[in-house]
Amino acid sequence: MGTIVDDIRPDHRVIFDWVEPGARVLDLGCGDGNLIDLLSREKDARVQGIEFDEKAICECVKKGLSVCQGDIETGLAEYPDHCFDYVILNQSLQEIRKAAFLLREVLRVGNRVIVGFPNFAHIGARVSLFFGGRAPITPSLPHRWYDTPNVRFLSIGDFRKFCMEMGFAVEKAAFLNGRKTVTFWPNLRALSAIFLLSLPADRGTRR
Amino acid sequence: MKVELKTETAEPEGPPRALGIVETKEFSFAGPLTLESGETLGPVTLAYETYGTLNDEKSNAILVLHALSGDAHAAGFHEGEKDPGWWDAMIGPGKPFDTDRYFVICSNVVGGCKGSTGPSSMNPKTGKPYGTDFPFITIGDMVQAQRHMIDFLEIERLLCVAGGSMGGMQALQWVASYPERVRSAIPIASALKHSPQQIAFNEVIRQSIMADPAWRGGDYYGTGQPEKGLSVARMIGHITFMSEQSMEEKFSRRLKNDRLGFDFGADFEVEGYLRYRGANFVKRFDANSYLYITKAMDYFDLSGGRLIAGTGADTRFLVLSFQSDWLYPSHQSQEIVRLLKRKQVNATYCELKSTWGHDAFLVELEGQTTLIRHFLERTYLGKENGNGNHR
Numbered sequence: 092m093g094t095i096v097d098d099i100r101p102d103h104r105v106i107f108d109w110v111e112p113g114a115r116v117l118d119l120g121c122g123d124g125n126l127i128d129l130l131s132r133e134k135d136a137r138v139q140g141i142e143f144d145e146k147a148i149c150e151c152v153k154k155g156l157s158v159c160q161g162d163i164e165t166g167l168a169e170y171p172d173h174c175f176d177y178v179i180l181n182q183s184l185q186e187i188r189k190a191a192f193l194l195r196e197v198l199r200v201g202n203r204v205i206v207g208f209p210n211f212a213h214i215g216a217r218v219s220l221f222f223g224g225r226a227p228i229t230p231s232l233p234h235r236w237y238d239t240p241n242v243r244f245l246s247i248g249d250f251r252k253f254c255m256e257m258g259f260a261v262e263k264a265a266f267l268n269g270r271k272t273v274t275f276w277p278n279l280r281a282l283s284a285i286f287l288l289s290l291p292a293d294r295g296t297r298r
Numbered sequence: 299m300k301v302e303l304k305t306e307t308a309e310p311e312g313p314p315r316a317l318g319i320v321e322t323k324e325f326s327f328a329g330p331l332t333l334e335s336g337e338t339l340g341p342v343t344l345a346y347e348t349y350g351t352l353n354d355e356k357s358n359a360i361l362v363l364h365a366l367s368g369d370a371h372a373a374g375f376h377e378g379e380k381d382p383g384w385w386d387a388m389i390g391p392g393k394p395f396d397t398d399r400y401f402v403i404c405s406n407v408v409g410g411c412k413g414s415t416g417p418s419s420m421n422p423k424t425g426k427p428y429g430t431d432f433p434f435i436t437i438g439d440m441v442q443a444q445r446h447m448i449d450f451l452e453i454e455r456l457l458c459v460a461g462g463s464m465g466g467m468q469a470l471q472w473v474a475s476y477p478e479r480v481r482s483a484i485p486i487a488s489a490l491k492h493s494p495q496q497i498a499f500n501e502v503i504r505q506s507i508m509a510d511p512a513w514r515g516g517d518y519y520g521t522g523q524p525e526k527g528l529s530v531a532r533m534i535g536h537i538t539f540m541s542e543q544s545m546e547e548k549f550s551r552r553l554k555n556d557r558l559g560f561d562f563g564a565d566f567e568v569e570g571y572l573r574y575r576g577a578n579f580v581k582r583f584d585a586n587s588y589l590y591i592t593k594a595m596d597y598f599d600l601s602g603g604r605l606i607a608g609t610g611a612d613t614r615f616l617v618l619s620f621q622s623d624w625l626y627p628s629h630q631s632q633e634i635v636r637l638l639k640r641k642q643v644n645a646t647y648c649e650l651k652s653t654w655g656h657d658a659f660l661v662e663l664e665g666q667t668t669l670i671r672h673f674l675e676r677t678y679l680g681k682e683n684g685n686g687n688h689r
Contacts, residue, residue: 145648148669152672157614157646158646161647170639
């Protein structure tokens, strides 16, 4: 694609590749708006963001993006059904209490959801817990127990089981360890995971 | 490959320069305006000021709209006066409404008393001031009159309409009435409709004016303003403009004379402040205008499908509210944003941290300054992002 997409974050790279040109995208917890800015400029996506932090919103406005301040745990009721092709929930699922409720909401307003989260069962975390007897700190879980924004601690295995129980179809999954993609034993070897989910019942009604 | 967007910078060069001396102009037209009440009003005069230069394409015009007791003097200085216009912090060379780049217009409202046709103006039918013969006006009527002025200035499409409080209502009304003539809107500390609490405050304000015997059913132009009633009305207003915290910081329980007077004089600084504000206000504002304009605000309601009729509207919005504003609380701005989202209109919303209460929009606030500056620049350069408009 050229220079702009070469040096982007590995997780953004995966998401960027999954989104089709011209798609309608909502990014929950969009931060400085780097991902939706890229999707907008390089994929002609129609993008919107929700973000809590005032400074991050300023950064989005500087990029010309439309971003609304809001708490993503309560912020989707006003969106009509299926008004987005993709809803992105990248690196924020683990910070959400009502994760199941939010994912159902997200799959109501979007045809597909892209969920990215840190893997709590990475070998580094297991070693730290088993041999060190300490709450794990890894590159994808960098916080200490008392300053972490995370309230949910899940593994790739947990998430797969959760999707099965909830009836979410896993269309794609990518597992990352830094810049590298992990294929074998992701639940042990990947620091983070990105899933593309949909509701099987929705496939016929998609616009 | 698309062009990189990061080359322009929005930061002003050096410290902001001053606008200098400005003058209020008048625009008159015969009309008559057909008002929402069904009555007509004509001829109509609107007071306005302009700052900066209209470009050849007439694509850089911004209409700024004032709050309840404001006027057309938004920025710069009037000859011989020491205080600048009410939004001088925001309008001028290098400021967010950058007059080096944009042509900024500030319009007064019909029903007012600051150079525009209102209850204190001469009724052509009687040769005397209208008083309560003045027809009831709405925010929609104010905007209709302003549209005549924008037509006169030969501006087909405004780059932006912006304002705080009642100015925000006018901005929203512009989008509702003339969506094709507004590229973007910035309603600040405003609402889609007046709440019962807001109507209640306005009703107490009106009753305090009308309870003054000097009001004389609105026919006081030969005998003098209902000063007591109007000043109490303004005191009520000032309480609602501040937050509990800003009052604590400004006055606490400090005494004016270091001891309690044991009489009904102004013991506390806050009492002295309100009395001073009330007494000052009667010198500069017409009581009947206060009645008519508060009524127009109470009638304001763009809920339902009235703000955005269909879908596919391409006006961009920047909606701002302030944390300590309890007169126009953030949830009212969020209601605007929810409606825009339902209509799939491009909207940015931010609640800014401030302890200033409703007054915050008049104060120079970093968040407000930065957001407005960048929002306007992106809209002006056509570099709004995320509309799928790169195709």
